[in-house]
Amino acid sequence: MQLDLRDIINAPGEAVSFDYEPDLSDAAGGCIVAVKPGAKAKGSVRNSAGVLYFEADVDAVLECACARCLKEFELPVHRHIHAVLSEGENEDDPDVYALSGESVDVDEIILTDFILNTDQRLLCREDCKGLCVKCGADLNAGPCRCKPETDPRLAVLEQLLE
Numbered sequence: 001m002q003l004d005l006r007d008i009i010n011a012p013g014e015a016v017s018f019d020y021e022p023d024l025s026d027a028a029g030g031c032i033v034a035v036k037p038g039a040k041a042k043g044s045v046r047n048s049a050g051v052l053y054f055e056a057d058v059d060a061v062l063e064c065a066c067a068r069c070l071k072e073f074e075l076p077v078h079r080h081i082h083a084v085l086s087e088g089e090n091e092d093d094p095d096v097y098a099l100s101g102e103s104v105d106v107d108e109i110i111l112t113d114f115i116l117n118t119d120q121r122l123l124c125r126e127d128c129k130g131l132c133v134k135c136g137a138d139l140n141a142g143p144c145r146c147k148p149e150t151d152p153r154l155a156v157l158e159q160l161l162e
């Protein structure tokens with residue numbers, strides 16, 4: 001969404017607010033299979049002494065694939081985003097976004113924040129046991145046949161050999 005800033009760009013003290021459904025489909029990639037429709041973004045751009053401050057609260061539900069067991073699960077995320085809008089690019093500061101004329105692309109700011117701040121190795125649960133490397137069985141459902149119970153005497157021997 002392009003947010004029109006004409007009314008505030010030269011008016012210190014003024015603000016313009018927004019409340020809409022951002023299109024975050026481009027955030028998909030890696031562990032993120034998709035972003036469920038119905039994400040919400042609410043915030044404002046405020047002109048404070050000539051500097052444009054962007055602020056947004058974003059709620060979205062990510063459809064993720066577990067990095068260990070590949071099971072798909074939903075992850076609700078909330079992001080609070082702060083940024084400064086500037087007429088020129090500032091490659092050194094990731095929190096500075098360029099204006100496009102007298103408006104700003106709010107989707108782009110939210111997407112960039114999501115891509116930079118989402119863990120690339122999401123797990124369905126913290127102690128996910130993953131899949132057996134031999135047979136591919138989901139070890140969360142119980143041990144597979146590849147792993148016979150280790151004889152305690154053999155375990156001692158294995159430790160000695162390590």
Ligand SMILES: [Zn+2]
Pocket residue numbers: 066067068069070071123124125128129130
């Ligand atoms: Zn998992």
Ligand SMILES: [Zn+2]
Pocket residue numbers: 132133134135136137144145146147
């Ligand atoms: Zn197995």
